[in-house]
Amino acid sequence: xxxxxxxxxxxxxxxxxxxxxxxxxxxxxxxxxxxxxxxxxxxxxxxxxxxxxxxxxxxxxxxxxxxxxxxxxxxxxxxxxxxxxxxxxxxxxxxxxxxxxxxxxxxxxxxxxxxxxxxxxxxxxxxxxxxxxxxxxxxxxxxxxxxxxxxxxxxxxxxxxxxxxxxxxxxxxxxxxxxxxxxxxxxxxxxxxxxxxxxxxxxxxxxxxxxxxxxxxxxxxxxxxxxxxxxxxxxxxxxxxxxxxxxxxxxxxxxxxxxxxxxxxxxxxxxxxxxxxxxxxxxxxxxxxxxxxxxxxxxxxxxxxxxxxxxxxxxxxxxxxxxxxxxxxxxxxxxxxxxxxxxxxxxxxxxxxxxxxxxxxxxxxxxxxxxxxxxxxxxxxxxxxxxxxxxxxxxxxxxxxxxxxxxxxxxxxxxxxxxxxxxxxxxxxxxxxxxxxxxxxxxxxxxxxxxxxxxxxxxxxxxxxxxxxxxxxxxxxxxxxxxxxxxxxxxxxxxxxxxxxxxxxxxxxxxxxxxxxxxxxxxxxxxxxxxxxxxxxxxxxxxxxxxxxxxxxxxxxxxxxxxxxxxxxxxxxxxxxxxxxxxxxxxxxxxxxxxxxxxxxxxxxxxxxxxxxxxxxxxxxxxxxxxxxxxxxxxxxxxxxxxxxxxxx
Numbered sequence: 277x278x279x280x281x282x283x284x285x286x287x288x289x290x291x292x293x294x295x296x297x298x299x300x301x302x303x304x305x306x307x308x309x310x311x312x313x314x315x316x317x318x319x320x321x322x323x324x325x326x327x328x329x330x331x332x333x334x335x336x337x338x339x340x341x342x343x344x345x346x347x348x349x350x351x352x353x354x355x356x357x358x359x360x361x362x363x364x365x366x367x368x369x370x371x372x373x374x375x376x377x378x379x380x381x382x383x384x385x386x387x388x389x390x391x392x393x394x395x396x397x398x399x400x401x402x403x404x405x406x407x408x409x410x411x412x413x414x415x416x417x418x419x420x421x422x423x424x425x426x427x428x429x430x431x432x433x434x435x436x437x438x439x440x441x442x443x444x445x446x447x448x449x450x451x452x453x454x455x456x457x458x459x460x461x462x463x464x465x466x467x468x469x470x471x472x473x474x475x476x477x478x479x480x481x482x483x484x485x486x487x488x489x490x491x492x493x494x495x496x497x498x499x500x501x502x503x504x505x506x507x508x509x510x511x512x513x514x515x516x517x518x519x520x521x522x523x524x525x526x527x528x529x530x531x532x533x534x535x536x537x538x539x540x541x542x543x544x545x546x547x548x549x550x551x552x553x554x555x556x557x558x559x560x561x562x563x564x565x566x567x568x569x570x571x572x573x574x575x576x577x578x579x580x581x582x583x584x585x586x587x588x589x590x591x592x593x594x595x596x597x598x599x600x601x602x603x604x605x606x607x608x609x610x611x612x613x614x615x616x617x618x619x620x621x622x623x624x625x626x627x628x629x630x631x632x633x634x635x636x637x638x639x640x641x642x643x644x645x646x647x648x649x650x651x652x653x654x655x656x657x658x659x660x661x662x663x664x665x666x667x668x669x670x671x672x673x674x675x676x677x678x679x680x681x682x683x684x685x686x687x688x689x690x691x692x693x694x695x696x697x698x699x700x701x702x703x704x705x706x707x708x709x710x711x712x713x714x715x716x717x718x719x720x721x722x723x724x725x726x727x728x729x730x731x732x733x734x735x736x737x738x739x740x741x742x743x744x745x746x747x748x749x750x751x752x753x754x755x756x757x758x759x760x761x762x763x764x765x766x767x768x769x770x771x772x773x774x775x776x777x778x779x780x781x782x783x784x785x786x787x788x789x790x791x792x793x794x795x796x797x798x799x800x801x802x803x804x805x806x807x808x809x810x811x812x813x814x815x816x817x818x819x820x821x822x823x824x825x826x827x828x829x830x831x832x833x834x835x836x837x838x839x840x841x842x843x844x845x846x847x848x849x850x851x852x853x854x855x856x857x858x859x860x861x862x863x864x865x866x867x868x869x870x871x872x873x874x875x876x877x878x879x880x881x882x883x884x885x886x887x888x889x890x891x892x893x894x895x896x897x898x899x900x901x902x903x904x905x906x907x908x909x910x911x912x913x914x915x916x917x918x919x920x921x922x923x924x925x
Contacts, residue, residue, distance in 0.1 A: 312349075312353060315683075316346065316349065316350065316779065318683070318686055318688070318689055319342075319346055320343075320346050321686075321689030321690075321692070321693065321781065322689060323339055323342050323343050323346065324343075324783060325689070325692050325693070325696075326339050327339050327340075327343070328696070328783075328842065330842075330845060369413040369416060369505075369508055369509065370413045370415070370416075370566070370569075371411055371412065371413065371566065372411075372412070372413065372414055372566055372569075372570040373409050373410075373411065373414075373534050373570065373652070374409065374410050374411065374412045374413075374414045374417060374531075374534075375408060375409050376402065376406055376407070376408065376409070376410060376441060376458075377400075377402050377406075377408065379414060379417065379418060379421075380400045380402060380421070380439050380441065381400060381864055382868075383418060383421055383422060383425065383439075384398045384400055384425075384439065387422075387425055387426075387429065390426075390429055391429065394433070394434070395433075395434040395435075396429065396432055396433070396434060396435060396436065396437060397435075397436045397437075398436075398437055398438075398439075399436055399437070399438040399439070400438070400439050400440075401438055401439070401440040401441070402440070402441040402442075403441065403442045403443065403444075405442070405443045406441050406442065406443055406458065407456070407533040407534070409533070409534040409535070410456070410458065410531040410532065410533055410534060411531055411532050411533075411534050412509070412529070412531055413509075414570070416505050416508075416509075419501070419502075419505065420460075420502045420505050420506060420527065421439065421460060421462065423498035423499065423501065423502045424460075424462040424499075424502060424525045424527075425437060425439065425462055426498065427462075427498060427499065427525070428462050428463075428464035428466065428523070428525070429464075431464065431466035431467050431523075432464045432465060432466035432467075432522075433466070434465075435464070435465030435466070435522070436463075436464070436465050437462065437463070437464045437465075438461075438462070438463040438464075439460070439461070439462055439463075440460070440461040440463060441458060441459070441460055441461075442458070442459050442461075443456060443457070443458060443459070444459060445457040445458070445459045445528045446459070446528070447512040447514075447528050448510075448511055448512050448528040448529065448530055449530075450530055451530050454532065455530055455531065455532045456530075456531060456532060456533060457528055457529065457530045457531070458528065458529060458531060459526060459527075459528045460526065460527050460528075460529075461524055461525070461526045462524070462525045462526075463522070463523075463524045464522050464523055464524075465521075465522040466522050466523060467519070467520065467522075468517045468518050468519040468520050468521050468522050468523055469515075469517040469519060469523060470517075470519055471517075473517075474515050474516075474517055477499055477515060478499050478500055478502075478503040478513065478515075502527070506527045506529065509529045509530075510529070510530055511527055511528050511529035511530065512527065512528050513525075513526070513527035513528075514526055514527075543571055543652065543653055543656055544571060544653070544656040544657050544659075544660040545571065545572055545660075546568060546571040546572045546573035546656060546659060546660060546663075547571075547572030547573075548572065548573075548574070548785075548788045549572070549573045549574065549594045549595060549659065549660075549663045550573070550574045550575075550576075550592075550593045550594045550595070550792060551568055551573045551574065551575045551576070551593060551594065551595045551596070551597060551659060552575075552576050552577075552578070552584065552587055552588065552593045552595075552596045552597070553565060553568070553575060553576070553577045553578075553596075553597045554577075554578055554579075554580075554581070554583070554584035554596065554597070554598045554599060554602065554607065554610065555577065555579065555597070555599045555626075556579045556580065556599060556601075556602055556603050557599075558579075560599075561577050561579065564577070564597060564626070564655065565577050567652045567655055567656070568597075568655065568656065568659060570652075571652075571656045573659065576593075579602075579603070580602060580603055580604050580605075581602045581603075581604045581605035581606075581607075581609070581610050582604055582605075584596070584598070584602075584610055585610060585613060585614075588613075588614055588617055588618055588621070589617060589750070590750050590774065591752065591774045591775070592618055592621070592792055592793060592794070593618075593621060594621070594622060594662075594663045594792065595621065595622040595623070595624060595659050595662045595663050596611075596614055596621055596622070596623055596624070597624045597626050597655075597658075597659065598610055598611055598614075598623065598624065598625055598626065599626060599627055600625060600627035601627065607625060607627065608625070608638075611623055611625065611638075611643060622644075622659075622661075622662030622663045623642070623643040623644065623662060624643070624644045624646055624658050624659060624662050625638050625643055625644065625645050625646065626646045626655070626658075627645075627646075627647065644658045644661060644662050646658045676700070676701075676702070676717070676718055676719045676720055676721075677694075677699065677700070677701040677702070677719070677720070677721055677723065677790075677795055678701065678702045678703075678704065678710060678713060678714060678717075678719045678721070678722050678723070679701050679702070679703050679704070679722075679723045679724070679756075680704050680705070680706065680707055680709075680710040680722065680723070680724040680725060680728060680733070680736065681703065681704075681705065681723075681724070681725045681728075681756065682705045682706060682725060682727075682728040682729060683725070684705075686725075686779070687703050687705075690703075690781070690786075691703065693781075693783050693786055694786075696783065697783075697786070697787055697790065697796060698796075699790055699795055699796060701723075702717070702719070705728070705729075706728045706729050706730045706731060707724070707728055707730060707731025707732055707733065707735055707736035707739075708730040708731045709730075710722065710724065710731075710736060711731070711736070711739065720752070720794075720795075721751075721752045721753075721754065721793055721795065722736075722740075722751065722752070722753045722754065723754045723756050723777070724736055724737070724753060724754070724755060724756060725755075725756050725757065726755060726756075726757045726762070733755060733757070734771060736753075737753045737755075737771060737772040737773055738771075738772065740753060740772070741772040752774050752793060753772065753773050753774055754773065754774060754775045754776070754777055754789065754793075755768050755771075755773040755775070755776050755777065756777045756779065756781070757776065757777075757778065757779065762776055762778075775789065777789060818919065819882055819884060819885065819912060819915035819916040819918075819919050820840060820881060820882055820916065820919050820920075821881045821882070821883040822881075837920065837923045837924060840881070840882070840916070840920055841920050841924065843877070843882070844913075844916060844917055844920055847873065847877075847913070850869055850873055851873075851909070851910070851913055853865070853869055854866070854869060854906050854909065854910075855906075857869065858902070858903065858906055863896045863897070863899045863902075864896075866892060866896035866902060866906075867892075867893050867896035867897045869892070870889045870890065870891075870892035870893030870894075870896055873885070873886075873889035873892070873909065874886050874889035874890045874893060877889055882912075882916050884912050884915075885909070885912040885913060885915075885916055888905060888908045888909050888912055889909060891905050891908075892905045892906065892909060
């Protein structure tokens, strides 16, 4: 009896030790990821700035290669972190609508660059029985297919790589009559593998043999991560292969069909838009959160009037989506308070009541009135429309920026990025100096690294929050970090930070944040001063919309002209792809090119070009003739180039 008890105790001890080792390994990988991401900020940022300086073709090509390598390194880091999360049972899946055909098509289009100049054809084959939209995690589903396709391309030098999707499964059955199961196959005509290799292929850090890693590269993590993700989806994964003939990697998952809510292919892009949702119904709040996040928005939810008001006081949001009937007050009253505290916040009243009087009143106030239940597209368009009204966020008091960062190269990159954006900042290299500087100077916001000497970012924000205790003051603190785990909203909020900026930071990310917090204040420049720099007479028929530029950038000066010139340079490769796609009648590529041109042109205030590009996208998606539209794009792009050259001379 005692021997048995002793054995059980020993087993329990070993389990505890194993858990401790797993936790230590997870922490180690997270720390190493942080230490690598920090210097990557310098590398990534410098490459971006060099590319922005319009180098000659030779240097531009080298920069492009370096950027590709940097992106590849970040992908490996993400793989390592994913593996660590799964190993520690901390991986969670989302549930969104997944347009299967669009997901597969977009993935293959993204992979097309890898087969450029290689005799390999990418094929998608999706059976008619497969629903257009299913429930699942599109990010993780895409990750699995991308891993399998990447593996197939690595070992296929010529022939085909096919992605097949069918509803005829062999290993997984639907959970009930209302659900379905799907089988995904990645079929290649590559070198194939022996059964012995197949049996061990999904283990961590496993490749066919040692020579495989030397010849083809890779960490061996992709297939292991794919297996774990499929298992999290309650599915099965496997491989069938014949040496010299090719391989078929497959996985099967249970899911369910989701009925289309209008046109899922035309959902608005909400990338980077910050939204606060005040909704007390748990299911309704979840739907709003998931819908907006699936379109790229940064969403924060709360359930009461009081919580919503406190969050609005604490930090700015681009858009607030407010329910009328809250447990502790009316949404209308909350909207009135928001207009006083944050007058430039876009507002959406989302309510069950179809009240014509209330609708007219709110519309007159510039508030979007949306009746439940709205489609996902309708909700997205309401938020998009509300966000377009916001030029910048108003922040009371000083708006001077202070940055605490101990890595010199990161400080240098941030300084260059801020110079390009026209924003001044004070730089310090530790938390203690930051506190001293803040006590002596007029600062409105702090951007801080986490790991610094003397006082780190955690200690810095803790001291700031303690000094604010018992007052109505709140000093905005943004964490600048390479720690991916910190990027989860609930994590950085729990430490007292207001937002998280993940290294490496792109120019666009930085610009968006500065606009949101009222630090990018270019519209204070006078129109008179602006006009002195512009001699060209603009009208509605010009290729560049001057009024739109002023509304977007606050002025029409050399910086604005440089921005449009950058758009021309970056867009030329897309223009060059139009003719080959047209000759091949590749409507999917034409639609994608139209989409890319539309977004870029409208961002650069080339309104006419954006409208024609939108027309190209719409017609190409319907497989209609687009020759005349492509010619209009050529003509309009030439007009843009001519006006840029005229303005620059």
